[in-house]
Amino acid sequence: MKLHEYQARDLLAQNGVAVTAGRVASTPAEAKAIAAELGGKVVVKAQIHAGGRGKGRLVSESETAAMYEKLTTDPANNSGQVKGDRVGGVRLADTPEEAEQAAAAILGKHLVSIQTGPEGKLVNRVLVAEQTDIAKEYYLAIIIDGAQGSPLIMASAEGGQEIEVVAANNPGAIIREAINPAAGFEPYVGRTLAASLGFSGDQAAQFSAIAEGLYNTLVASDASLVEINPLAVTDDGRVVAVDAKLTIDDNAMFRHKDLAELRDKTEEDPLEVLAQDLGVANFIKLEGNIGCVVNGAGLAMATMDTIKLAGGEPANFLDIGTVNDPQRVVNALKVILEDESVKAILVNIFGGMARVDIIAQGVIMAHEQMKIDVPVVMRLVGTNLAEGEKLVEESGLPLIRAKELAEAAQKAVEAANAA
Ligand code: GDP
Ligand code: MN
Secondary structure, three states, X not given: OEOOHHHHHHHHHHOOOOEOOEEEEOOHHHHHHHHHHOOOOEEEEEOOOOOOOOOOEEEOHHHHHHHHHHHHHOHHHOOOEOOOOOEOOEEEEOOHHHHHHHHHHHOOOEEEOOOOOOOOEEOOOEEEEEOOOEEEEEEEEEEEEOXXXXXXXXXEOOOOOOXXXXXXXXXXXXXXXXXXXXXXXXXXXXXXXXXXXXXOHHHHHHHHHHHHHHHHHHHHHOEEEEEEEEEEEEOOOOEEEOOOEEEEOXXXXXXXXXXXXXXXXXXXXXXXXXXXXXOOOEEEEOOOOEEEEEOOHHHHHHHHHHHHHOOOOEOEEEEOOOOOOHHHHHHHHHHHHHOOOOOEEEEEEEEOOOOXXXXXXXXXXXXXXXXXXXXXXXXXXXXXXXXXXXXXXXXOOOOEEEOOHHHHHHHHHHHHHHO
């Protein structure tokens, strides 16, 4: 689960990271009031689940694809300022009135950046934060490094909006330090990183405290990524987080009931949200037109491969899980039928612990409860196959039957093409 910058900043602050003061607003008037509270000089920032906002562009919904094309084809178009004539989703304001104007220009528009994809992201909220006089920008992040099996801190003295370019052209400018999770954050890690980045004296101490807070934030929230870019050194020598990004590992959400309310469903794919709400946990929307209902992630992958081999494109990845609950099948079909691009459905079940007759019952129930106006191909194998086939037979439903997966995929592709 991704958080918005304003939410990530709160978690960082709770864990001892110095962040600039700020609050979220959803109207220009609120933005103006917050700016006044903060003394007038602020930065107004679009809150969306994507980065590259400063260099992004605000457009209406109909213009997002063309803008995305423009930003991604020529790097010259993907340049941004926080003040002046090429401002994007991050704008400096020197008075509450300017903050109000900046918010008015951002809210309700779609922000397109190289990270949003061609749809862009509708901006519903802005963060109004205290403006920083930045002397130098650093990059500081922590991730779970799966290969190492430990948290890994990454930092660079060349932070800011060009960090992707630095990573591509000069990877040596990014330093890495693994943290032993059994020992926790040991002070030498902070000192080593601070020295490598060129910090000394009081700033080294400030940096170390921030690095420790970053680690504590990761642990406290079961995050897979926490990123501060830029971590700024101000003109008066303070080290402070000016931007924040945080992703929580979905598998840990069960023990973060308090963080669940930070979820912004408007940022997620509506079909994936529906699937989660209906208990169909493993659903990922894809670009094709063949809806897949499969039990088991491995079988779901194999099914997608076989559809592609047969010349088709899957509309989704879906693993209904090992459940003997016909309602789960109904719910899976409900999600798939919401997808307008679906032209055929392939039900591919290998009944082990899951029983084929219960899956068949689910498909029949779905036909009773909903209008299923696309062809459904069924391939059933495994436990209680005979009982399942009998149910399908007796239902009299126009289900297309197949014995082998290749045959099933072929029939699904033909059915989709014929539609
Ligand atoms: P991003 O583009 O989505 O990563 O958004 P950021 O919050 O990182 O803002 C982009 C850039 O705007 C930063 O790299 C800074 O250079 C600049 N910026 C953001 N906040 C301030 C601020 O308070 N003062 C100044 N001078 N620049 C800022
Ligand atoms: Mn940033």
